[in-house]
Amino acid sequence: MSIINETNTFTCDEKTKQYIPLYYENIISNKTNVSYHFNPEVSQYHYGSLHPMKPFRLMLTDHLMISYKLYEKMDCYQPRKATKEELLQFHSEEYINFLQTITPEKVKTLSDQVLGKFNIGDDCPIFDGIYDYSSIYTGASLDASRKLINNMSDIAINWSGGLHHAKKFEPSGFCYVNDIVLSIINLLRIHPRVMYIDIDLHHGDGVQEAFYTTDRVMTVSFHKYNGEFFPGTGSVDEIGLGNGKNYAINVPLRDGIDDENYIRLFKSIMEPLITKFQPTCIVQQCGADSLGYDRLGCFNLNIRAHGECVSFIKSFGIPMLVLGGGGYTPRNVSRLWCYETSILNDVTLDHKIPNYLPSYNWFGPDYSLHPQLEGRIDNKNSKKYLESVKQEIMEQIRYLNHSPSVQMYDIPPDITGLTDEEDEIINELNMEFEKDRDEKMMRDDLRNSELMV
Numbered sequence: 001m002s003i004i005n006e007t008n009t010f011t012c013d014e015k016t017k018q019y020i021p022l023y024y025e026n027i028i029s030n031k032t033n034v035s036y037h038f039n040p041e042v043s044q045y046h047y048g049s050l051h052p053m054k055p056f057r058l059m060l061t062d063h064l065m066i067s068y069k070l071y072e073k074m075d076c077y078q079p080r081k082a083t084k085e086e087l088l089q090f091h092s093e094e095y096i097n098f099l100q101t102i103t104p105e106k107v108k109t110l111s112d113q114v115l116g117k118f119n120i121g122d123d124c125p126i127f128d129g130i131y132d133y134s135s136i137y138t139g140a141s142l143d144a145s146r147k148l149i150n151n152m153s154d155i156a157i158n159w160s161g162g163l164h165h166a167k168k169f170e171p172s173g174f175c176y177v178n179d180i181v182l183s184i185i186n187l188l189r190i191h192p193r194v195m196y197i198d199i200d201l202h203h204g205d206g207v208q209e210a211f212y213t214t215d216r217v218m219t220v221s222f223h224k225y226n227g228e229f230f231p232g233t234g235s236v237d238e239i240g241l242g243n244g245k246n247y248a249i250n251v252p253l254r255d256g257i258d259d260e261n262y263i264r265l266f267k268s269i270m271e272p273l274i275t276k277f278q279p280t281c282i283v284q285q286c287g288a289d290s291l292g293y294d295r296l297g298c299f300n301l302n303i304r305a306h307g308e309c310v311s312f313i314k315s316f317g318i319p320m321l322v323l324g325g326g327g328y329t330p331r332n333v334s335r336l337w338c339y340e341t342s343i344l345n346d347v348t349l350d351h352k353i354p355n356y357l358p359s360y361n362w363f364g365p366d367y368s369l370h371p372q373l374e375g376r377i378d379n380k381n382s383k384k385y386l387e388s389v390k391q392e393i394m395e396q397i398r399y400l401n402h403s404p405s406v407q408m409y410d411i412p413p414d415i416t417g418l419t420d421e422e423d424e425i426i427n428e429l430n431m432e433f434e435k436d437r438d439e440k441m442m443r444d445d446l447r448n449s450e451l452m453v
């Protein structure tokens with residue numbers, strides 16, 4: 001394959017080429033400290049050849065960032081794995097023990113009942129090194145949260161994190177350990193109010209569920225929703241419970257939303273939310289499956305539009321933990337996260353991907369940071385529909401108390417703190433969930449067989 005050379009149009013020799021900048025510094029008043037947390041080992045794991053989650057997308061992202069020399073702009077850390085004790089801050093001991101000891105060989109000997117109990121199947125298979133993989137990406141998120149806590153970073157990035165579906169007792173939707181919940185628990189040690197923003201294609205159900213009853217964490221998720229699409233939750237009327245009532249915000253979208261409508265809706269919702277809640281720290285999950293042409297996706301977003309949401313949140317100047325998430329077309333996942341890293345570092349990248357990148361061939365035929373990704377799916381979000389979603393959320397914002405004044409805790413508080421009545425509501429919800437579960441598993445099976453073709 002021939003490599004398109006940057007000198008096709010304008011001739012310049014090797015020496016001159018050294019002086020062509022890969023990025024231009026944006027003019028900014030206040031320099032932000034940005035840190036990047038990445039353990040390259042994480043990209044070596046395999047969910048299985050047919051599984052859409054490809055950890056090597058993280059290596060591709062890292063390569064791309066190296067080729068643009070973005071490491072010059074940030075403090076780069078190679079974090080340690082999370083310890084078992086750290087994982088147990090959210091997950092149950094039984095589940096973590098299971099993850100720690102299970103192997104692809106052992107899993108064959110388990111009964112359907114045990115497999116069902118730990119939700120093991122096509123979505124969440126057991127692969128070699130599953131526990132190490134989970135503790136590596138979680139270790140990076142925790143490391144990033146520590147740098148925010150001790151003020152060494154204003155913005156800390158971990159593209160290998162953001163696994164928002166994992167639950168306390170089980171994995172879900174390709175996610176085993178919920179690094180986001182664990183990082184937020186850590187941030188709550190010193191931050192009175194943390195806002196979680198999720199722009200993955202899928203509902204951020206694991207994070208929402210963990211903080212559903214507290215007003216110290218506001219969760220905001222923008223996602224595809226029709227009641228059936230994975231994980232099945234995320235309707236506008238899931239608003240939180242008990243002290244957490246109105247502190248869960250859901251923005252359900254239909255197929256095919258485009259740049260303009262997504263950005264307008266995102267800004268018009270996030271601006272009043274941030275103003276009212278006044279978070280002291282923000283965690284943003286930047287799942288890349290909301291891009292157009294994603295292997296599992298159904299939106300029409302371009303890389304610039306996704307990045308615009310990150311840029312908008314950054315503009316509030318609040319300390320920020322930035323995480324990855326879904327994203328199943330590796331070349332676009334890496335383009336997006338590299339681009340968003342440049343935004344967070346206040347530099348503008350040349351749209352032409354540097355041709356000395358070892359994985360350069362992945363980015364053809366355009367070799368651009370900004371391929372055209374819109375238009376594959378019909379936009380089913382009418383102006384009227386989007387306006388009605390916005391109005392419902394504005395109504396919810398009206399009910400929000402001003403930023404809750406909270407007691408500061410030395411250790412994370414008990415995040416449940418429910419009354420008997422609320423306990424009962426949760427029990428009923430759990431029972432309903434159990435009933436729906438068989439049906440959901442059947443749907444997942446159908447979905448998987450679609451994936452595997």
Ligand SMILES: [Zn+2]
Binds near residue numbers: 201287289325327
């Ligand atoms: Zn997703």
